[in-house]
Amino acid sequence: MRIEIKGVHFRYFQEEEEVLKGVNMTIRDGEFAALVGHTGSGKSTLVQTINGLLKPTQGKVFLDGQEIGKDISFKEVRRRVGLVFQYPEHQLFEETVFLDIAFGPKNLGLEGEELKRRTRRAMEFVDLDYESLKDRSPFGLSGGQKRRVAIAGVLAMEPELLILDEPIAGLDPQSRRRLLDQIGALNSQHGISVLLISHRMEEAAVRAQRVMVMNKGEIVLQGTPGRIFEGREKLLEIGLELPPLTDVLWQLKEKGYPLRTDLFTVEEVAREILQCWGGFRCSKISP
Amino acid sequence: MFKNITIGQYIARESTVHELDPRMKIIITLILIVGLFLIGSFWGFLFMAAYIMFLIYFSRLSLPLLVRGLKPVIFIILFTLFIHILFTRGGEVLLEWRFIRVEEGGLFTGLFMATRIALLILFTSLLTLTTSPIQLTDGLETLMSPLKVVKFPAHELAMMMTIALRFIPTLLEEAEKILKAQKARGADFESGNLLRRAQNLIPLLVPLFLSAFRRADDLAAALEARCYRGGVGRTRMKELVLKRSDWLALVISLLVVVGVILI
Numbered sequence: 001m002r003i004e005i006k007g008v009h010f011r012y013f014q015e016e017e018e019v020l021k022g023v024n025m026t027i028r029d030g031e032f033a034a035l036v037g038h039t040g041s042g043k044s045t046l047v048q049t050i051n052g053l054l055k056p057t058q059g060k061v062f063l064d065g066q067e068i069g070k071d072i073s074f075k076e077v078r079r080r081v082g083l084v085f086q087y088p089e090h091q092l093f094e095e096t097v098f099l100d101i102a103f104g105p106k107n108l109g110l111e112g113e114e115l116k117r118r119t120r121r122a123m124e125f126v127d128l129d130y131e132s133l134k135d136r137s138p139f140g141l142s143g144g145q146k147r148r149v150a151i152a153g154v155l156a157m158e159p160e161l162l163i164l165d166e167p168i169a170g171l172d173p174q175s176r177r178r179l180l181d182q183i184g185a186l187n188s189q190h191g192i193s194v195l196l197i198s199h200r201m202e203e204a205a206v207r208a209q210r211v212m213v214m215n216k217g218e219i220v221l222q223g224t225p226g227r228i229f230e231g232r233e234k235l236l237e238i239g240l241e242l243p244p245l246t247d248v249l250w251q252l253k254e255k256g257y258p259l260r261t262d263l264f265t266v267e268e269v270a271r272e273i274l275q276c277w278g279g280f281r282c283s284k285i286s287p
Numbered sequence: 288m289f290k291n292i293t294i295g296q297y298i299a300r301e302s303t304v305h306e307l308d309p310r311m312k313i314i315i316t317l318i319l320i321v322g323l324f325l326i327g328s329f330w331g332f333l334f335m336a337a338y339i340m341f342l343i344y345f346s347r348l349s350l351p352l353l354v355r356g357l358k359p360v361i362f363i364i365l366f367t368l369f370i371h372i373l374f375t376r377g378g379e380v381l382l383e384w385r386f387i388r389v390e391e392g393g394l395f396t397g398l399f400m401a402t403r404i405a406l407l408i409l410f411t412s413l414l415t416l417t418t419s420p421i422q423l424t425d426g427l428e429t430l431m432s433p434l435k436v437v438k439f440p441a442h443e444l445a446m447m448m449t450i451a452l453r454f455i456p457t458l459l460e461e462a463e464k465i466l467k468a469q470k471a472r473g474a475d476f477e478s479g480n481l482l483r484r485a486q487n488l489i490p491l492l493v494p495l496f497l498s499a500f501r502r503a504d505d506l507a508a509a510l511e512a513r514c515y516r517g518g519v520g521r522t523r524m525k526e527l528v529l530k531r532s533d534w535l536a537l538v539i540s541l542l543v544v545v546g547v548i549l550i
Contacts, residue, residue, distance in 0.1 A: 053467050075473070083471040091468040093493035103490065107473030139497075153472060 001064055001080060001160040001193060003027040008049055008059035010042075019045045021217040022059070027161065027195055032187045034196045034204035034225075037214030038239050043197045044086070046214070047163050051081045079108060082159030086166045088150030089143070097123075097141075097149050098134040104157040122156035125190070126182050144175035148182075155186075161193040162186065168203060180207060201228075201235070202243035205264060213240065226262030245269045297419045303532065304346035305417045309426030311533040315540045316414045322544035323403050323410075331547040332402050338543050339409050346417050356412040357405060364401045371397030420452040428518075429527060442518025450506070458499060465494045 003026065010020040019042045027033055037043045048054040049061055052074035063080065066072040085091070094100035101119045110118065120130045126148040133141075138149050147167070154162065164183065168176040184207050187194045198204040205211050205225035213221040213228060215238040221231055228235070229246045242250065243264045249272065253259050259276055263269050299305070304312075319335075326332055343350055357364070377392025415423065428445035435441055466476065469490045476487055 048467070051471060053470060078471055078473055083468075085464065085468045085471070088468065090498060091465055091490075091494050093490045103469075103474070104472040107475065157473065 002029050002062075003050060003081070003161065004062040004065075005046070005050070006060050006062065008046070008056040008061065010045055010049060010054060010056050018057075019217055020049070020056070023214075023217070023219055025212060025219055027193060030187075030191055030193055031210060032184070032194045032196070032208050033210045033212065034198065034208035035212050035214060036198055036201055036204045036240065039199055041214045042217040043199075043214055044165055047083060047165065047195065047197060050163065051078050051083055053083070079157055080160050082154040082157055082162045084151050084154050084162070084164045084167060086169060088154075088167075089138075089146035092138040092146060092150060092153075095137060096135050097128075097138050100138050100149060101153045101156050104153055108157060118156045118158065119152075122152040125155050125186060126152050127178070128152060144171055144179070147171065147175075148179065151179075159192065161195065163195045163197070165197045166199070167196065176203075183207070199240075201240055202264070205229075205243060213238070225264060229262055229264065232261070249273075296416060298348060298352075298416050299419070300347045300417075302345060302347040302417070304342060304413070306532070307417075307536055308527055308529050308533045309418050309422040310430055310527060311529065311537055312414055312418055313423075313426050313430060315537060316410055318540055318544055319410050320407060322547060323406055325544075325548045326399075326403075327548075328550050330550045332399065332406075334543070334547045334550065335406055336402075338540075338547075339406060339413070342413060346413060348413075348416055353409055353412060353416070356416075357408055360404065360408055364404050367404060368397045368401040371400055420449060424449045424452075425523070425525075425527060442521075446518075454499075454502065457502070458495065461498050462491065462495055465491055465498075 005023055005025040008020055008023045009018055011018045023042075023046055025046070035043050035046070045054060049056045050068075052068055055069065061068045063072055063077060068074070068077050092100050094103065098119055101122055102115050105115055105118050119134070123130045123133070128145065128148055133145075133149075138146060141149065151164070151167070162183075167183065168179055171179065180203070183194060183196065186192045196204050196208060205228065208225060211222065211225050211228045212219050213235070220238065221228055221234060229242055232242060232250055235242060241247070245266065246261060246264045246269075249259050249261045249263060249269060252273070253261055257276060260272055263272055319338075323335065326335060340350075343353060372389055372393050373387065375393035375396045376390050378395075379391045380388065381391055381394060382389040418426070424445040427448065428441055431439065431441035431444065470476070474487065474490055476484070476491070478484075479487065
């Protein structure tokens with residue numbers, strides 16, 4: 001499924017400044033994209049226009065070429081585009097984990113075996129054990145588990161595109177990594193397109209194929225993570241930081257070592273530095 | 288969906304009415320309300336209406352804004368009016384058609400009651416619109432403090448009110464957020480009959496209550512961390528002092544009330 005956002009403007013109140021100032025953006029079928037921006041840059045507002053929770057004051061949003069709200073109903077869009085809000089565990093309300101996850105599919109009119117199948121599958125996706133957890137109260141679970149139950153609640157609607165707004169905020173490092181791995185697997189193994197929203201570069205970039213950077217209601221940079229990091233000045237200017245490892249490369253480069261600066265994983269960065277160290281490129285540091 | 292709620296709304300302006308002492312404003316409002324219930328004549332109501340126009344003018348608020356505040360109670364006003372018109376008896380028969388019978392007494396009582404309610408709302412909303420919640424609770428606290436002799440928890444009550452008012456916008460925002468999240472999961476809040484709709488609110492209300500409790504816990508911890516232990520021995524940054532204008536406002540209001548009752 002392909003989402004195209006064309007010239008979308010949005011403001012909450014007539015008198016106020018626009019939150020979105022003519023955004024153009026595409027999310028391609030099956031991709032893992034990231035939307036990065038400072039708090040208040042309009043990220044959350046933008047994704048809400050995708051599934052019709054907010055109507056753009058100007059501009060259009062297309063889903064596979066069909067205009068949302070005109071050629072295709074909001075209800076249909078909400079089924080195909082799953083939106084996980086910030087701190088989704090605050091929206092849990094049912095007595096059992098099963099019922100909470102089944103809420104979405106039930107609203108789609110599903111019942112019986114299909115409902116069970118979807119709930120079980122959604123729980124497997126986020127690594128929750130169906131048998132032992134389905135009858136527990138969601139409020140008795142750990143923070144990380146609650147978050148995963150909430151995400152499963154959206155996954156159970158079997159969306160083609162999953163949008164996650166700051167999905168790992170407030171989790172401990174281990175849960176963060178685990179959740180990001182699971183989201184990655186949803187994309188690579190099950191073909192669900194993912195749009196990850198974050199204000200921290202290192203969370204978003206590492207797994208995404210494409211990064212879009214937003215500032216003050218506009219998309220200011222987009223491209224592969226490596227290319228985005230090349231625009232370090234621009235990022236610093238709008239108050240975003242590079243992932244720590246990329247920053248190390250930049251600082252070394254500024255000291256005169258000829259290093260690449262478009263890398264961000266531990267392995268890549270380590271290899272780059274070691275190669276430079278061992279080879280003649282970095283003769284400067286050799287003892 | 289929640290944008291029209293104006294309970295406890297305060298609009299900051301620099302005006303004579305805004306600057307009055309909150310205690311005096313509360314007392315005056317009470318006197319005017321008592322007055323409203325003692326009025327028995329058409330002229331009395333007209334006078335009272337004129338007086339509120341005068342107050343609104345001096346508060347530098349717009350009349351439409353105050354009138355908008357009547358919207359939520361319009362049903363109650365109309366209901367009162369029609370019930371009285373149809374069922375209160377007395378005086379000449381004005382209209383008779385099948386089982387409907389309107390008598391003069393009914394019409395007048397209905398109109399009087401409706402005006403009474405409308406003016407009541409206008410006076411009280413003028414109070415909240417021109418007095419910040421903090422001032423309002425400060426005023427209430429000092430007014431109620433003589434009752435401390437009989438162990439009435441004046442400070443605690445005022446504190447509770449302050450907190451409640453403070454959290455109305457926060458909870459509305461929270462409700463809006465949860466509403467959206469459940470809508471994204473296909474929840475339907477707009478269709479179905481009354482019972483169905485009430486049931487559909489559960490996915491909104493349960494998380495809302497949970498978050499309210501969570502906030503209450505946090506707030507309690509924060510208060511404790513700052514050694515809050517009730518009102519005993521607390522001092523104020525801004526002491527309330529009665530000025531000449533406060534006494535003047537009281538005298539004018541008293542005269543108006545006595546006047547409208549006697550007419």
